[in-house]
Amino acid sequence: xxxxxxxxxxxxxxxxxxxxxxxxxxxxxxxxxxxxxxxxxxxxxxxxxxxxxxxxxxxxxxxxxxxxxxxxxxxxxxxxxxxxxxxxxxxxxxxxxxxxxxxxxxxxxxxxx
Amino acid sequence: xxxxxxxxxxxxxxxxxxxxxxxxxxxxxxxxxxxxxxxxxxxxxxxxxxxxxxxxxxxxxxxxxxxxxxxxxxxxxxxxxxxxxxxxxxxxxxxxxxxxxxxxxxxxxxxxx
DNA sequence: TTCATATTTCAATATTAGTTGAAATATTAA
DNA sequence: TTAATATTTCAACTAATATTGAAATATGAA
Numbered sequence: 001x002x003x004x005x006x007x008x009x010x011x012x013x014x015x016x017x018x019x020x021x022x023x024x025x026x027x028x029x030x031x032x033x034x035x036x037x038x039x040x041x042x043x044x045x046x047x048x049x050x051x052x053x054x055x056x057x058x059x060x061x062x063x064x065x066x067x068x069x070x071x072x073x074x075x076x077x078x079x080x081x082x083x084x085x086x087x088x089x090x091x092x093x094x095x096x097x098x099x100x101x102x103x104x105x106x107x108x109x110x111x112x113x
Numbered sequence: 114x115x116x117x118x119x120x121x122x123x124x125x126x127x128x129x130x131x132x133x134x135x136x137x138x139x140x141x142x143x144x145x146x147x148x149x150x151x152x153x154x155x156x157x158x159x160x161x162x163x164x165x166x167x168x169x170x171x172x173x174x175x176x177x178x179x180x181x182x183x184x185x186x187x188x189x190x191x192x193x194x195x196x197x198x199x200x201x202x203x204x205x206x207x208x209x210x211x212x213x214x215x216x217x218x219x220x221x222x223x224x225x226x
Numbered sequence: 227t228t229c230a231t232a233t234t235t236c237a238a239t240a241t242t243a244g245t246t247g248a249a250a251t252a253t254t255a256a
Numbered sequence: 257t258t259a260a261t262a263t264t265t266c267a268a269c270t271a272a273t274a275t276t277g278a279a280a281t282a283t284g285a286a
Contacts, residue, residue: 007127007248013200014123017244034265050264055243069253069262080211084197087126130274148233161275163234168273182232182283228286235280242273250265256258 001082005060009083012059017044018052025062025075030064032074114195118173122196130157131165138175138188145178145187169222 013019020042025033033041039049053073055069060079065072125131131154138146146154152162166186171173173192178185 003129003132007129007132010132014127015244017118019120019123024256034127034270036261039263045246046263047247051244073264076160080200087193087197089286093201097155110128128274129286149231152233158234158276160235160277164274167234184233230283230285232283233281236278238276240266240273240275242271247268247270248266251263253260253262255260 001086006086008081009061009079012061015055017048017075018056020044020053021049021052022040022056022061022075025073026077028074032072032075034067034070034072036070038073039081114199115136119196119199120176121172122192125168125174128165128168130155131169133157134162134165135169135174137186137189138186141187145185145186147180147183147185149183151186 012020021038021044024038024041031094035046035049035053038044038053039046042049044052053062056073057064061076062073063076064074119155125213126135134151134157137151139153147167148159148162151157151166152159157163157165166177169186170177174189175186177187
């Protein structure tokens with residue numbers, strides 16, 4: 001993961017609405033949630049939500065699938081793991097750190113695949 | 114650390130210039146770097162740098178101290194640790210994750226104190 | 227004090243981001 | 257086919273961000 005895609009991911013999360021959306025999707029897990037229900041549970045207007053979902057999808061932090069007339073969004077845990085890895089791997093000027101393991105949600109990732 | 118301060122920290126890092134500045138300070142470690150040298154090594158104009166340093170300072174990702182007529186900036190590792198903690202602690206909907214330890218740069222933190 | 231250095235502030239400008247409501251598109255049900 | 261539901265796109269607007277160069281401030285040296 002390079003500088004630009006990390007900036008993209010950080011920018012996607014650096015906004016109240018999108019952080020709320022993302023955390024909702026993280027909580028609900030790999031099964032995901034349809035756009036309408038995200039709109040309802042976060043109080044974000046549908047058109048505004050659509051705008052934010054594009055940002056989150058573009059940064060690869062969420063993925064979507066179609067089911068009937070619903071679009072189901074779900075968190076992409078591996079992107080978050082890569083971002084956390086990037087933010088920690090460059091610390092301490094190459095000197096060893098005490099603990100830099102940042103793998104998260106491996107259980108959910110396994111359920112997805 | 115609450116929602117708003119996490120958004121603030123993410124927003125501070127979600128910008129090419131500031132991510133470059135921050136990583137420079139992370140690499141140089143607790144001894145820090147004067148504003149002029151950051152400007153020089155990143156190629157960011159002094160007035161623009163000053164703007165970005167305020168953002169990074171406001172979000173508590175960097176701290177500054179005065180030494181003679183220099184202002185020395187250094188990375189605040191504990192804020193980064195808190196942000197990483199926040200982003201991982203809420204994952205998996207309360208279900209246990211394989212690994213969520215995200216402590217980084219404890220060595221440097223110890224050197225600072 | 228006067229000058230040089232280091233940094234910040236300010237004004238002007240350009241770009242980007244976020245919200246709203248209406249219209250458009252797509253899918254399913256009657 | 258017609259109507260209802262789910263989501264996206266669009267235009268208009270407002271607010272926030274980023275950059276530049278000039279001026280201001282502050283510290284230290286001659």
